[in-house]
Amino acid sequence: VYLDRECQGGHHSSIREDRDWEIVAVDPKIKKEYKNEDTVIHNTKILLQRRVISETKIQERKKLLEWKHREAELQAQLEQLKSAVSTRKYVDLTKMEGTEEEKIKKMMELSTADYAPSNWLKVPYRQSGPVPTSYICRRCQKPDHWVYQCKFTVNVN
Numbered sequence: 363v364y365l366d367r368e369c370q371g372g373h374h375s376s377i378r379e380d381r382d383w384e385i386v387a388v389d390p391k392i393k394k395e396y397k398n399e400d401t402v403i404h405n406t407k408i409l410l411q412r413r414v415i416s417e418t419k420i421q422e423r424k425k426l427l428e429w430k431h432r433e434a435e436l437q438a439q440l441e442q443l444k445s446a447v448s449t450r451k452y453v454d455l456t457k458m459e460g461t462e463e464e465k466i467k468k469m470m471e472l473s474t475a476d477y478a479p480s481n482w483l484k485v486p487y488r489q490s491g492p493v494p495t496s497y498i499c500r501r502c503q504k505p506d507h508w509v510y511q512c513k514f515t516v517n518v519n
Contacts, residue, residue: 382420386411 387396489508502514
């Protein structure tokens with residue numbers, strides 16, 4: 363049962379902050395209040411009541427609205443970043459304006475952008491915790507231990 367409907371156009375109105383009331387559907391026989399998830403049996407009489415919302419509930423609605431707006435903004439930013447990444451990877455350099463040297467520089471930038479030092483994983487000096495399966499010690503070339511825990515030593519005698 364969607365109870366928040368505007369009378370003029372019949373459009374479903376979601377949570378709005380400019381209202382301090384809500385519409386509640388009540389079964390007059392058993393005095394049951396219907397929630398949004400409830401279904402009303404066909405040909406059942408219901409009463410619609412306008413109920414004033416408490417100040418705390420209004421504040422909760424405003425917070426929820428702010429979170430939804432923020433979520434929508436972040437989703438839009440994410441989509442922009444995804445499109446920027448996809449356009450960065452598939453640039454047609456033949457149609458790009460500029461000299462041949464500029465095109466070559468741009469091609470080199472794009473081809474090495476994924477491997478730039480800014481994208482490297484920042485690992486603290488002393489690693490701790492379980493060793494990743496892909497990690498190999500640079501001293502002994504064996505997995506299962508961090509480099510500072512390596513038992514491999516070179517004797518130069």
